[in-house]
Amino acid sequence: MELKLVREALKKGRAEKLKEDLEYVRFKNSHKGIERGTALVRDQVVWGYPHIKRIFTLEKGLSRNIPPCVMYAEEKIDGFNVRIANIKGKTYGFSRGGFLDSFVTEKSRELVPGEFFKEYPGNVLCGEMIGNTPYTSPADDFDVKLYIFDIDEGDGSYIGCDERYRILKEYGMESPPVLGKYNSDDYDELRRLARSINKGKKEGMVLKSIDRRHIVKYVTPSSDIEDISEASGQFFDISKGFFHQRILRSAFFVDDFGLDRDKYALQLGKAFHKGLTNSIRKAKKGGEIAEEFEILVKDTGIWDDIEKHMSKDIGLQVLWKRREKNRTRIRFQKVYRKTSRKLVSYAGGKAVTD
Amino acid sequence: MELKLVREALKKGRAEKLKEDLEYVRFKNSHKGIERGTALVRDQVVWGYPHIKRIFTLEKGLSRNIPPCVMYAEEKIDGFNVRIANIKGKTYGFSRGGFLDSFVTEKSRELVPGEFFKEYPGNVLCGEMIGNTPYTSPADDFDVKLYIFDIDEGDGSYIGCDERYRILKEYGMESPPVLGKYNSDDYDELRRLARSINKGKKEGMVLKSIDRRHIVKYVTPSSDIEDISEASGQFFDISKGFFHQRILRSAFFVDDFGLDRDKYALQLGKAFHKGLTNSIRKAKKGGEIAEEFEILVKDTGIWDDIEKHMSKDIGLQVLWKRREKNRTRIRFQKVYRKTSRKLVSYAGGKAVTD
Numbered sequence: 208m209e210l211k212l213v214r215e216a217l218k219k220g221r222a223e224k225l226k227e228d229l230e231y232v233r234f235k236n237s238h239k240g241i242e243r244g245t246a247l248v249r250d251q252v253v254w255g256y257p258h259i260k261r262i263f264t265l266e267k268g269l270s271r272n273i274p275p276c277v278m279y280a281e282e283k284i285d286g287f288n289v290r291i292a293n294i295k296g297k298t299y300g301f302s303r304g305g306f307l308d309s310f311v312t313e314k315s316r317e318l319v320p321g322e323f324f325k326e327y328p329g330n331v332l333c334g335e336m337i338g339n340t341p342y343t344s345p346a347d348d349f350d351v352k353l354y355i356f357d358i359d360e361g362d363g364s365y366i367g368c369d370e371r372y373r374i375l376k377e378y379g380m381e382s383p384p385v386l387g388k389y390n391s392d393d394y395d396e397l398r399r400l401a402r403s404i405n406k407g408k409k410e411g412m413v414l415k416s417i418d419r420r421h422i423v424k425y426v427t428p429s430s431d432i433e434d435i436s437e438a439s440g441q442f443f444d445i446s447k448g449f450f451h452q453r454i455l456r457s458a459f460f461v462d463d464f465g466l467d468r469d470k471y472a473l474q475l476g477k478a479f480h481k482g483l484t485n486s487i488r489k490a491k492k493g494g495e496i497a498e499e500f501e502i503l504v505k506d507t508g509i510w511d512d513i514e515k516h517m518s519k520d521i522g523l524q525v526l527w528k529r530r531e532k533n534r535t536r537i538r539f540q541k542v543y544r545k546t547s548r549k550l551v552s553y554a555g556g557k558a559v560t561d
Numbered sequence: 562m563e564l565k566l567v568r569e570a571l572k573k574g575r576a577e578k579l580k581e582d583l584e585y586v587r588f589k590n591s592h593k594g595i596e597r598g599t600a601l602v603r604d605q606v607v608w609g610y611p612h613i614k615r616i617f618t619l620e621k622g623l624s625r626n627i628p629p630c631v632m633y634a635e636e637k638i639d640g641f642n643v644r645i646a647n648i649k650g651k652t653y654g655f656s657r658g659g660f661l662d663s664f665v666t667e668k669s670r671e672l673v674p675g676e677f678f679k680e681y682p683g684n685v686l687c688g689e690m691i692g693n694t695p696y697t698s699p700a701d702d703f704d705v706k707l708y709i710f711d712i713d714e715g716d717g718s719y720i721g722c723d724e725r726y727r728i729l730k731e732y733g734m735e736s737p738p739v740l741g742k743y744n745s746d747d748y749d750e751l752r753r754l755a756r757s758i759n760k761g762k763k764e765g766m767v768l769k770s771i772d773r774r775h776i777v778k779y780v781t782p783s784s785d786i787e788d789i790s791e792a793s794g795q796f797f798d799i800s801k802g803f804f805h806q807r808i809l810r811s812a813f814f815v816d817d818f819g820l821d822r823d824k825y826a827l828q829l830g831k832a833f834h835k836g837l838t839n840s841i842r843k844a845k846k847g848g849e850i851a852e853e854f855e856i857l858v859k860d861t862g863i864w865d866d867i868e869k870h871m872s873k874d875i876g877l878q879v880l881w882k883r884r885e886k887n888r889t890r891i892r893f894q895k896v897y898r899k900t901s902r903k904l905v906s907y908a909g910g911k912a913v914t915d
Contacts, residue, residue: 259914260912261912262910262912266910270910271910447805450801457834461834468831468835472829472833472834473826473830475826475833476825476828477822477823484822487812487813553617556620556626557625558622559615560613
């Protein structure tokens with residue numbers, strides 16, 4: 208990366224210098240083709256992971272965005288988006304926003320075999336973490352899972368699909384489940400696939416040309432509605448656009464696939480009312496609206512790091528800590544302050560001007 | 562009004578000078594206690610109509626906002642909010658935003674008997690117009706109806722309820738339907754009333770202390786959901802907050818009154834999906850998303866005035882004009898440009914970054 212560009216970004220406030228376990232520059236915003244979330248440690252660049260474009264309708268969306276080719280459909284995983292890099296011989300994890308993340312760092316040192324970075328020192332693993340992370344629902348039957356959906360070659364371009372599957376297999380890492388290999392214009396098969404992942408309540412799919420140069424995502428109404436259901440209880444701490452987009456997409460899919468309209472309408476309405484009603488009832492009793500998370504860590508200093516990076520709109524409260532062998536399990540809750548405040552005041556009779 | 566305040570508001574861009582049929586100053590924003598929408602014609606002030614506060618839950622909302630008193634419940638009418646004033650012996654109409662409105666002016670000269678302003682020259686009628694107006698659904702069985710929900714005494718304070726009913730009756734004008742007279746703490750009766758207006762698919766109620774000093778509004782989930790249903794087809798031309806608020810309110814009411822949750826969830830989901838699906842289907846055929854309106858006017862120059870004041874995001878197209886006795890009936894449509902553009906592009910396969 209040109210030093211001039213970095214200086215310019217720093218000057219314009221699009222990048223910032225941070226000093227944590229490493230000294231690095233983080234791109235807070237995109238700048239002249241450099242993706243937001245890019246981190247620069249000395250002269251090593253961990254490129255920001257670009258947002259994958261989404262299509263609203265399968266057939267037209269594919270024909271317009273993916274040239275005729277063979278492509279893989281991978282399951283879209285909704286987790287904690289991370290990048291894992293080897294810096295001066297050590298493994299480090301970064302969040303989507305480009306922060307060095309001590310939680311991801313600790314987990315990736317366990318989950319990524321050291322041999323991988325010996326063989327591919329300049330590459331960056333792009334993955335999704337689920338389970339007991341500070342951002343995803345706690346899991347009972349495992350701690351953390353890491354799905355590597357891309358391997359950055361070190362220059363912001365990605366390794367082809369087959370090669371990635373081979374590498375991941377070799378080092379015992381997981382790719383998001385591969386749903387199949389398709390011709391990008393085999394709409395009949397792809398429609399069958401879309402219906403089946405919707406029925407299976409899966410989040411959606413990411414479609415990647417085999418050479419990994421073309422990529423789009425497509426989600427199901429089940430997952431859109433499920434997202435709304437999980438978020439509606441935190442009504443004022445979620446962006447209005449979050450709900451808006453999912454309502455729209457679910458309508459597109461239901462129409463495209465001729466699904467049972469009443470069934471999805473009922474689910475959609477319930478998704479809003481159920482979460483809201485639960486929160487309204489809590490608010491009526493004066494209670495706070497919160498959600499629980501859990502992490503299991505060796506380095507308890509990670510907790511301070513989480514507190515530091517969590518948005519100020521969210522209150523963090525440790526529920527309990529427990530030693531487990533050489534680790535500490537921390538159960539905590541995020542208190543959705545804005546939702547709590549608004550619902551308590553509305554439930555208490557506050558009148559408001561629109 | 563102090564001249565100093567007006568000068569200051571003009572200087573700060575909170576007010577503007579306009580020269581149409583009258584020369585006047587319009588308050589674009591509120592300024593030091595002067596409500597947005599206030600119009601000043603020479604030294605005569607047409608005070609802006611303040612937004613009435615809304616409660617989310619009946620009992621607590623009343624006990625917190627209305628001191629123990631006798632109050633009237635009036636039906637909340639969802640129409641075109643107007644103010645009608647007598648200026649130098651002539652009747653003029655203003656829109657909520659404080660624009661002199663030639664459509665309202667023409668209609669109010671027919672609907673408000675001249676005798677009224679002879680007796681009350683300095684008063685301002687605050688009303689809601691429905692029917693064949695540029696902002697409300699066309700009516701078959703009447704042209705325009707005007708409900709006077711308040712009479713401004715000329716100083717921004719309002720005439721008491723009984724006196725208003727008497728005056729309106731005397732001059733043959735209509736109040737919004739009076740749903741009843743209640744003690745503000747007679748929650749049993751008020752709950753019965755709320756249930757009954759919800760069943761009757763009415764918009765809601767405005768509760769006014771008999772002296773008109775205290776006022777709140779309360780709407781029903783039926784009307785919230787009906788609003789969503791009417792607006793969801795114009796998904797991107799409606800503010801996200803419009804949908805957000807109505808989802809929330811419907812959940813509050815359904816919970817407060819122990820209504821059938823599945824029934825309202827289904828209605829809510831349908832309200833979104835039906836309007837959206839209709840618009841998506843139009844978009845798939847490349848069609849524009851539009852809604853029809855109709856007006857019947859003597860002065861055809863009113864059309865130019867409507868075009869001038871309509872938001873730039875909305876395209877106006879005359880569908881037909883027809884002479885009727887000494888008037889012209891104009892059928893026109895509003896094209897929701899943003900919704901049309903977005904839905905056509907998504908339906909055509911455009912991929913977008915969130």
